[in-house]
Amino acid sequence: MQSTSQFVNIAGYKFVTFDDAAEKRGEFRALCAQLELKGTILLTPEGINLFLAGTRAAIDQFLVWLRSDGRFVDFHVKESTSAEQPFTKLLVKLKREIITMKMPLIKPEQGRAPFIEPKTLKRWLDCGHDDAGRPVVMIETRNAFEVDVGTFKNTIDYRISKFSEFPEVIAAHKNELEGKTLVTFCTGGIRCEKAAIHMQNIGFDSVYQLDGGILQYFEDVGGDHYDGECFVFDYRTALNPKLEPTATTQCFACRAVVTPREQLAPEYVPGKSCPHCCKAGAVPSDSAP
Known part of the structure; x- marks a missing residue:
């Protein structure tokens, strides 16, 4: 065996x-x-x-x-x-960058933004505030389709389609985030590391990055305060808080994430089509390799 x-x-x-x-x-x-x-x-x-x-x-x-x-x-x-x-x-x-942000002045090698360890973040989320009594707000830095697979409860998701959109959108919402402690996060830590540095650079006064991202959070504390799964960029598609592969998959034709419930639809043909590409009117089911 x-x-x-x-x-x-x-x-x-x-x-x-x-x-x-x-x-x-x-x-x-x-x-x-x-x-x-x-x-x-x-x-x-x-x-x-x-x-x-x-x-x-x-x-x-x-x-x-x-x-x-x-x-x-x-x-x-x-x-x-x-x-x-x-x-x-x-x-x-x-590549030019580990993750494309198009902000050449951001150089994590020269100093990280403050980071928060998963166990400390869980304690803050349990309490509803940080150690200074400020409300804690989780900030998504991932693309919208990743967020749809799972994210922290009550997180702010700006529905970006690529990471290079993050600087503009976070600057547009700066005023409404004043007085709060902000925690940026992503799958493994790369995007939230750059995001937190950028936020510091434009004047946010209390911002942290989740050390090691969602996957480290799962490993250290499990799935508390998190809804759903975590999208990953390999054949497993998504992992649960036990870091186990789940039944969630991706459509070969349109690359949309397909949940187990959506896989029951007649439009879902493994390797050829799914409800998402059928709804969009792009169903290559007869011609897809």
């Missing part, structure tokens, strides 16, 4: 000057191919971001190699396990 933890999945990032990313790309690609790792690695001048999966031995060997570079000696990853390989191929990409 195949082990239910055959594959180790890791996710991690670090903001650090990485001006030889292009030169290192071949080394990353060669080692991962040798170790039969699959997933995506983003190499940028501001650091790296990766999602990889493979055997325990292969993942450990990769991390030893990565951390042998002084810039990544403290590279932290979040781990989960799966019975299946969650990625179909290996991609090592060169």
Whole structure:
């Protein structure tokens, strides 16, 4: 019988000057191919971001190699396990930013915004205020389709379609957020780290980022104060607060998230169509690969 933890999945990032990313790309690609790792690695001048999966031995060997570079000696990853390989191929990409915000003055390497650990955030949310008595407001930094899979209760969601929209929309709502303690969050910490720095830069006086994002919150405290699941960018689509894959999936044709209830609709044909693309009038069910 195949082990239910055959594959180790890791996710991690670090903001650090990485001006030889292009030169290192071949080394990353060669080692991962040798170790039969699959997933995506983003190499940028501001650091790296990766999602990889493979055997325990292969993942450990990769991390030893990565951390042998002084810039990544403290590279932290979040781990989960799966019975299946969650990625179909290996991609090592060169990008301008780890996550596109189009705000070149934001340099997390030079200093993070204050962060809040999941256990402290849970205590604040239990109380309804922070340690100074200020009301706590959760601020989404993810795209709308991710939010629809699950989010913190009573969160502010500006329904952005891409992260580069966040600076403008948060500035437009600055006045209504005065006097509150704001906590930005995202899946794993990258977007909320940049978002919190930007908010500090434009004058928000009490803003934190959720350290490690939703996935770290799930790992440390579970699903308290959270509704639904957490969207992830691999075949699992969504994880529950126990970090287990759920029945939620994505439509191959239109990439919409399809809930278990929606999968019961006649329009849902795995790999071809779903209620979302049928409603939009774009049903490629006969021609989709």
